[in-house]
Amino acid sequence: MLIGLLFWLLAGLSCGYAIVFGGKDGRWAAFLIIAAALMTIPAARVGRAWGSTEMAIFAVDSVLLFGFYGLMLASRRFWPIWITGFHLIAVATHFSTMLAPAFTPAIYRALESMWAIPIQLTLLLGVELDRRAAKRPLSP
Template identity: 30%
Template sequence: MVIITSLFVAACLYAGICGGAPERLTAVALVAAALATFIFGSGAYTGGQIRWAIFAIDATLLLALVLIALRANRIWPLWMSALQLITVAAHVLNMISSNRNPWAYVASITVTSFLMPPVLVYGTYSLQRRRRVQGPQTSWSSFLRRQGFPKRKQ
């Protein structure tokens, strides 16, 4: 567990120090979700129970990642959002299913969380590589702004 936590912290620090705004915001969101899970969701999962605090934390993280993905001028936030969507879908399936498989539930929420830091590291490394080759990079897309979002007061 110490190794996994150390790799998670290293990935978030790398993104926070070397990344652009999307990488830094994603690192902050991941750390906030991890701390909230530690504080509100501690305790062993015994199977069959719905962990509402963990669901709320994961749904909030999904919202943050989708908002970053919509505005970022990068592709990797979509991958992060997709991984988090799998986690939230596992929570929902656990809530509505009468035939719950606790191992499948735990595996689906755990595996996706282990894949997120490597995606963040990949995104940060890709940004650094593009900066070396092409120079400064814009962090945010102007697509939504060109479409009239948010609505401006006339």
């Protein structure tokens, strides 16, 4: 419950900040995060309470990974690489439960959901660093 509350607080802060102050990359990342979070709500109801691989959540996470990957390739910024890498770890967690079905459900859920926090912090920091870089005068 606490992680869920932290997620939504951080999502509101980081995505709101990216929408208001971020460039095109920040707004796209915010859109992807919000869309995936909203799609995860019904996807979580399809599964079996993390007792085995959550295929619906895996599908949402895979689509999000491809979205982050596209953003990373199109961006001239460094932070989308980090976001994509963090989310790749979350997607790899799904594969670990496919390879080891006896994976403890609590650990699976924790490993799967905890990577959202570094992703959002990276978005927040990346947008802020982009803003600061835009304000600096170019050296001759």
